[in-house]
Amino acid sequence: MISKEKKELSEADIKAKFITPALVNAGWDEMTQIRREVTLTPGPVVVRGNLSSRNKKKKKFADYVLQKEKGVPVAVVEAKQNNYTVSHGLQQALGYAGILEVPCAFSSNGDGFASHDKTAHPGEDIETEFALEAFPSPDELWRRYKHFRGILDEQEALVTEPYYDDGSNKEPRYYQAEAINRVVEKVAQGQKRLLLVMATGTGKTYTTFQIIWRLWKAKKVRRILFLVDRNILVDQTLVNDFKPFGSVMTKIKNRKIDPSYEVYLGLYQALTGPDEEDKIFKTVSRDFFDLIVIDECHRGSANDDSAWKEILEYFNGAIQLGLTATPKETKYASNINYFGEPIYTYSLKQGIQDGFLAPYKVVRIDIDKDIHGWTPPPGMKDDLGNEIEHREYSQADMDRILVLNKRTKLVAQRVMKLMTATDPYQKTIIFCEDIDHAERMRMAIVNAAGSLAKENSKYVMRITGDSLEGKAELDNFIDPESRYPVIATTSELLTTGVDTKTCKLIVLDKSVNSMTTFKQIVGRGTRIEESQNKYFFTIMDFKRATELFKDPEFDGEPVVIYEPDEDDDPVPPDPNPDEDGEGGDGDDDDGIKKVYVSGVEVCILSERVEYLGEDGKMVMESYRDYSRKNILKEFTSLDDFLQKWSSAKKKTAIIEALAEYGIELPKLAQDVGKDYGDFDLICHIAFDQPALTRHERANNVKKRNYFTHYGDQARAVLEALLDKYADEGVASIENNSVLKLAPFNRMGTPVEIINGIFGGKANYEQAVQALESELFTQAN
Incomplete structure (x- = not known):
C-alpha cells in the first residue's frame, strides 16, 4: 500500500490490516492470547451537588493486551494512525503497562513497532524500533515476563494454571488479576505468610476464589480452610463466588470437621472457644489444611490472645493468606506484624480514581449539646425521677451515658429531611451507639417518616444481633430488587462483610474509635450498582468521625463546605459561582446505666458538605464550576468554541466530546435553566455570554x-x-x-x-x- 493511501486509513484499519497480522505472524494466538480494545478502568464518577456522571476522558483503554494465559498479561500494544510516528503511542502504552505491571510496551502506526523493555540488560537499549515482521514471539515475551517477576522455570506450571472460566468470558479486573497472580507467584516461590489489602467493594471474595481454584487445580494445595467471623459471609460465599467447588465444599457446623471434604468454610467461633473441648480445630492433625485464608484479618488475628491466632498457630505449616480492607491497625496490633508487608494493595482512593468504586460526599452536622457540652442544673432529675450527676456531658457521652430524647428526634428528622428531598427509598444504614440507641432511633425514624412508615411497617427495621425479626430482613435489605426495608438502624452487625450494593446513605450517630471500624463502615457504600443508578453515596456524620479518621493515602480526601441554618434545604446545593468561595455477630450493650432526659432542647449549630474529587483531593466547586473548568480544556476561548461549533458537521459531536469529561448538558440545564439549548449553556457557563432560550x-x-x-x-x-x-x-x-x-x-x-x-x-x-x-x- 502506498504511503498516501496508508495515511488516510483509520486507526481501526491500521490495526486490522497491519498490527493484528503482525502479531499473528509472530505466533500469538488470536483467540486466546490477543485481547483487543481492553477497558482497564471505566473512568471516575464525578459528583457535584446531587448530580453524578463519569469522566470518560480518564478512562484507560488499551488497544491490545497480550497474555500468556487468560488473566496473565505480559505486554501492551498501542495503535495509532499512520500519520503519527511509530513511537507516538509508546508513552501511553507504558502507562497501561504500569497498571498491569508487565515489562514490555509497544507502539505502532502500521509501519513498524517501537518497544520499551524493562528487562533490557545493562548496555542494551531500553527503547528500540523494528519492522512489523520482527515482533517478539510469545516465548520471548514470556521469558522477559518471568525475568521481570522473578519466576523460575520450575515454578512456571503453577503460575500458568488457568483461571476458572464459567463460559461467560468474564475477565478479572486488572487489579484482581494482579492480586491473584501475585499470590500464586509468591506461593510458587515458597512464601507461606501472605497479606492482600483490597478496599471494600473491590471483589475480595471473587479474587480469593480464583486464588484457591488455581492452587487447588494445580494440586499445590488439597484442603483449604476459609475463615470468616460472620455467618452471613459464609452463606453468601457458598452460594455465590465459591459455588463452582460444588460437592467438595462444606460449611463447618455442629462443631465438627468432616474430613471427607476439601474446601471448608467456617466461622472461627465455630472452631474454637474458651474451653479446651470447644477447640474443635484440634480434632484434625496440624497438617490437615494446606491453605488457610482469613477474611477481614484485621479483626484480631494479629493479637496474641486472638482466637484466630490460636487456629493459625496450630496449622502453622499451612500457607496462610490474610485479606483485609485495612492496611494496618494500631500500635498495639498489626496484621503486618503477623503476615508481613502486603504483597499487593488496592486502595479505596485508587478504586475511586479508576471508577470501580463509588465516590462519596460527607455531610457533617454539629449539634449544640455535642459541641458545647451540657451540664444539668443542680438538682435536675431524669425521666425516672433520679437526680442527674452534676457534671459536663460531652459528645462522647451522648447515647452511651446521656440520652437526650430531643437529640434523637432531631437526628431522625434531619435524616428524613435529606431522604425526602432526594430519594426516600434509598437504602440507608444508621449506625448507633448500641442496641438501645438503635431501637430508639428506629422509633424516631418511624415518627419522622410519617406516611412512608405507615405505607409499610418494614420501611425502617432495627437489624441488630438480638433481633430475630431484624436479622430475618437482612437478605431483603441487601437485595437490590427488594424495596423494603429501606432504612436499617444498627450498632455493629452491619459494619463488615454485608454486601449492601445499593446503600446510598450512611448515617454515623456512633462514636468511632478505630480506623478499622471506620473503614469497614464506609465500605458499606463503596459499591457501584449501575442498574440501580447508584454511582455515589453520602455519609451523614453527627459524631465528627469523618474528621478523626483521615487516611488520604488509602482513602483519598472527601470532596465545598455548606453551613445552612436549621430551616435551610438539607440537600447540599451547588455553591454560588459568584461567591468565594469492631464486633461479633451481635450488638452488645455494655451494661452502663444510662440517664434519660426528655425536656432538654437541642439544635444544629452548623452543617457542611465535602465532595470527593476524582483525583482523591478535596475540591470546592459546583457542577457549574466543574463544567466551566473542563469546557475550557476543550476550547481555549470563545472564538475557538464558535469556530469549532460552526465548522462541526454535527453539533452532537461537540456535545459528546464534553460528555467524555463527565459534562452532561441536560444536568447543567437544571442549574442554569431547562429552556436553554446546548450552545447557550456552553457560551454562558464557560465564556460568560448572555444566554438565549431555544x-x-x-x-x-x-x-x-x-x-x-x-x-x-x-x-x-x-x-x-x-x-x-x-x-x-x-x-x-x-x-x-x-x-x-x-x-x-x-x-x-x-x-x-x-x-x-x-x-x-x-x-x-x-x-x-x-x-x-x-x-x-x-x-x-
Missing part, C-alpha cells in the same frame, strides 16, 4: 424571514425542524429519524422528504447545516 433563538430566525428562498414544501420542513429545535434542542434535528415523527410524517416518508423535496441526502444535510448556522449566527 425559543428565542428560533423566533429570531423566523423574524429574519430566512426561509423565503426555499420552496413551499422545503420551507414547511425547515420551519417544523426549527420548532423541533425550540422544543427539544439541536440533537433532535440532526437525527434523520425525526422525519418519521409528526408533523413530518404528514409531509411524506423520510425518503420522500429527503429525495423528493430536497433532491437528495447531501442537499438535505446542507439545508440543516444552513439552518443551524442561522440559529447560532451570534453568541448573544
